[in-house]
Amino acid sequence: MKARTFFILLALLLAGPLTAKAAFAESKFMKSFRTSYEQNRFDALGFLVKTNKDIIPGEIRSLLDEARAAEGFEKKMAILDLAATMATMYGEWHGQDGFTGEIEALQKEELKKEEERKAELEKWKKYEALPGNILMRVKAEAAGMAPVIFPHWVHRINFECKACHPAPFEMKKTGSIGMTEIFGGGLCGKCHNGTTAFSAAADCERCHSVGTPGEAHLLDPRKADISKLRETSERLGTGLNLDLLPGKALPYDRFGNIDWGLLGKARKPIRSLEGAPAGKADETRDNEILFESPMPYVNNVVFSHKTHSERVVCSSCHQAFFKDQLGANIASMKDMAEGASCGACHQKVAFKFADCNRCHSKPVAEDAGGALKRK
Template sequence: MTFRLLMMIVLPLLAVWTRESAALEIKDVTFSTENAGTVTFKHAAHMKKKRSNTPNISCKACHNQNMVKGQHYTMAQMEQGQSCGQCHNGKKAFALAKCTGCHKVRDVTYKIRQTGQVKFRHTTHLGKKQECGTCHNGIFKTSGNPAVTMKDMEKGISCGACHNGKKAFSLASCITCHPVRDINYAVKGAGKVVFSHTGHLAFQTCNDCHGTLYNASRSKAKVSMAEMEKGSSCGACHDGKTAFTVKEHCATCHKM
């Protein structure tokens, strides 16, 4: 009698324990999609019991006729309650509309020779509606897009599909995408020089200096005033015609 009572308590506990520990050992499953990156399903996160909104999920809650092992499901099928959609319907678990809850997105960096880096941030582009389809795969494929020029963008291609001054800020606002900062030159004896990008952008655009006079990186070679007087670096413009000359106005550039 006491033995049976003991078993009545111990056996279910044992069953729970083995199920739990077995679950924790089951591998994470990674799904690869063509247009929406990868999705990692974690058994462990789903079997955790302490979370108040997590039901005591049994293997059968998922491994049933709505989720056949090895079969691929589309989002449309999930919307109809299959696979992840059995629970991810905004009631039992977060809704399918929250794409980034499952599909991992990251910042994309464009390395551009003339201007340095441009960052595309998925997060700031995804509003509450989280619509991947606004861009994928019409405006952009997730990778392997051919490089485009600013001229292409002005015709409405790539970023220019929205950055046209109507749907989003215009392409004329270069530095919102191509960030710039002040450049400090330490000069012995003559005082440091601060080159202000923003101060110059009222008169020039990136291409007037980059690709010809400068790379978009700090070149190691120092330029002397004598070289500037012959038209190098700042002297290309600071010649008394395009801008004040380097032969005078020392203090306009050098802060003593």
């Protein structure tokens, strides 16, 4: 490399960060003002405002620019608070107030935007309020279609988890389902082909149901037409027999969600789809594992490998959610609330944490009763 080129490159390298820094550099005044403000030192703030009359309007302007450019409501509001303090003190000390109106308008505008953002979130919440309901809306809305509600409950009546997990669906929200695969006979299209279930090509609105009358029963199974549920079960040969249940209707737990434990006896869900590799769906493990409570007043937890492996294939839990080694996993309510451990399914698709004693079923003083102890 020639010496001249080298020096030009060096100059560019050095100049880059320097000019960038100069553009955002904070004045000494601003630095002191921010620090004193954060420390609630109003005496110092007063002194600064009193002795810097000429530069303050420019400083307020730059704060307003900073607030407009900042990311997120909290940050914007914090900067606007600082600007409002500066403007008010400026007005008090120097009798000139050109800014408070503009700042208030900006604050109101940001508050309104934040309220709208929250209302938008709230509006979508009801679609996932029932455990297992999944709202799929990003791709649909981008294409001008109504969002899709995927209701686990409708499907669970006739299919076990292992019919769909881990293939054709990962056990997580991916946002990557689309019509090309569906019309091609993959994903939802494995069943929504007019034979196993209604055809995707024929009945857009039954999936793209948000905002249609058809959404009501997906959000609340009590509104479902039981005779239709029976018809589907008959066609698929899964023997739904609600007459076996008290009330002769879908059973609910005391939190208002379908009680799948009770429903278990009233139908025989399909465990693997046609063409899926045989074997995996049939493998079960016939034991129970005792999670010992760290506190004497909280019951121990009994985990049934049998009932879980009847529903879920081993590889859905091992090793993604649990190592297959006794005592190798740490389980806590905090992890679960964040969707780890038992919380990978419970609270999302299986019964909610609120139902404490369904998991914490064995008093600490009681014998393990054949369950494997983890320690």
